[in-house]
Amino acid sequence: MKLKTILILISLILGFAGVKAQSSKxxxxxxxxxxxxxxxxxxxxxxxxxxxxxxxxxxxxxxxxxxxxxxxxxxxxxxxxxxxxxxxxxxxxxxxxxxxxxxxxxxxxxxxxxxxxxxxxxxxxxxxxxxxxxxxxxxxxxxxxxxxxxxxxxxxxxxxxxxxxxxxxxxxxxxxxxxxxxxxxxxxxxxxxxxxxxxxxxxxNQLTKQEKQYKQDITKRKQQQDAISRQIKIAIDREIAAARKKAEEEERIAAAKAKAENKPAPATTPGKPKTNSDVLRATPEAARLSEAFEANKGSLPAPVANGYITAHYGAYKVDQASGKNDGVTYQTSEDAAARAVFKGKVTTVTPLQGRYIVIISHGEYFTVYYNLKSVSVSKGAEVSTKQTIGIVAMNEGVPELGFQIQRGSVPQNPESWLAR
Known part of the structure; x- marks a missing residue:
């Protein structure tokens, strides 16, 4: 019994040492x-x-x-x-x-x-x-x-x-x-x-001397961000509407087929509108993709291989200007590639203010990439995780990429989805 106890203690000590070594690495x-x-x-x-x-x-x-x-x-x-x-x-x-x-x-x-x-x-x-x-x-x-x-x-x-x-x-x-x-x-x-x-x-100190110019820059940046947000909302709403129309059409066809064959109509809830989640998960493929995306929460790769976040998700206040950021902003290296954070289908590639916005569907979820100077994917293309989708553009002399994750039309905090 003593020998058994000693062996157990030794194994615990060795295991603890392994954990510490791993922690140091x-x-x-x-x-x-x-x-x-x-x-x-x-x-x-x-x-x-x-x-x-x-x-x-x-x-x-x-x-x-x-x-x-x-x-x-x-x-x-x-x-x-x-x-x-x-x-x-x-x-x-x-x-x-x-x-x-x-x-x-x-x-x-x-x-x-x-x-x-x-x-x-x-x-x-x-x-x-x-x-x-x-x-x-x-x-x-x-x-x-x-x-x-x-x-x-x-x-x-x-x-x-x-x-x-x-x-x-x-x-x-x-x-x-x-x-x-x-x-x-x-x-x-x-x-x-x-x-x-x-x-x-x-x-x-320099800011106090250039306060007027700086405030103008903040206002201009906010206007640009608002225009981008509107464009993203329009694109995602359009995808949701198309998915809803498709789901309703498939229900109509299924009901007509059942009637022609004298079979009971497919079970639906009369008068109850389908939610965005319902229509975006309507197909087995979309449901599986949504579940896979959710399963990777906290471990998705960053949309750039090298970079750091300078603007975080949520409400912000810069000087006297305030607003809300629906995503995060990365500063990265010049001519850095923007990459898909998860497999999915490109639903939107649209130019705006001389730059491009790319939106990728992952079932119920959408990832959004903006401030791209060029793109290497087209609408309808299937992309894989970490696949390059475009090149990051300069913004005030610095390469910056905007990134969002949305569940349907509801913005999510990307930092809770991405791996550090």
Whole structure:
């Protein structure tokens, strides 16, 4: 029972170590991804600051850089906590191994002293012949043999423990070095964050000098966004109306066929209008696609391979202007490809203000991609996950992509659907 308990404890410890190692790798990957986003934000910020006029894209890029830097510092803090936990654990292991080694050496020293006192072959023979009977003499011979073997095993065990101790000390030294490097990285990032905040203060001071121009830009951006939102609503409403008409026509045909064959009409609820969800899931294929899309909530890929969100979903207020964003805005790299976040069918490709909007149907759901300078898909085309659908256009000197997810005609928060 004791052995079973020990084995269970060892398996739990190993499992816990595996989880911690995985957690450290996840943190490392997250930190590297944040660093790539920070570098991209810095690059985009450099593009916008090359001009004399302050732009909303410049302010968004600066805010994004500060937010990403803060997230990276938080990840470094988590890494340091992980390292501290490992250092405490490995320090305990070193201490236990040192105590075990000390006890083993004491025990071995006692065995050596005993062996020295009884090393004479004559003494060993006398020890055997002094037995009261043959059975006891045999046991004494076996004892002497086993004692010699045990000494050898103890010596090997001491060497193994010493090796384990040396290895554990190496691991502990590595952990301490990693912590030192993380602390230095943390200080560097804090310095860069302070620099970013100083840049933000400069920009805000500049904003007061260009307030009139800036407000005009915000108003213009809001008008553009309203025009895009109207166009998206028209396109999605048109798809819903077409799906409703198709469903009603199929019901009419089914009822006429049943009547001609003297069969009961298909079960429907008289006078009850079908919801958007009903008509968009009317076919088995559409229902399956909707369910597959829902099943991937929280794990959909981003609509750009590299980029960061600068405008979030929901109500916002910029200076004195306020509004509501039905999606998110990504800043990305120049000539970046926009990609489908899930398989589906292209229902809309429409130009607006010199740019393109692409809408893809996923059963009951629609994904919307706008501010594309060119498109590589056409209406009716079937697309796969991560397939390129167009190239992102520049907006105030920065490549920006607008992205929405709608359930029927109801906007969803894309950030709850996309994988980080």
């Amino acid at each position: 996840e943190l490392m990957r997250k930190k590297e991804a944040l660093q790539r986003e920070i570098e991209l934000a810095r690059k985009n910020l450099d593009k916008t600051t090359s001009g004399k006029k302050l732009t909303l894209s410049q302010i968004n890029a600066l805010k994004a850089q500060i937010r990403l830097r803060q997230e990276k510092i938080a990840v470094i803090n988590s890494e340091i906590k992980n390292i501290d936990s490992k250092i405490n654990e490995n320090t305990g292991k070193v201490r236990d191994l040192q105590l075990r080694l000390s006890d083993l050496k004491k025990e071995y020293a006692g065995m050596i002293r005993f062996a020295q006192r009884n090393k004479n072959a004559y003494d060993k023979m006398m020890f055997v012949f002094a037995a009261k009977d043959f059975n006891q003499a045999y046991k004494r011979i076996k004892y002497l043999q086993q004692f010699g073997q045990y000494r050898k095993k103890q010596a090997a065990y001491i060497q193994g423990t010493q090796k384990d101790l040396n290895n554990q000390i190496v691991v502990l030294d590595k952990d301490l070095k990693n912590k030192s490097n993380l602390l230095k990285e943390q200080e560097t990032e804090k310095g860069k964050l302070d620099k970013n905040k100083n840049e933000q203060s400069v920009v805000l």
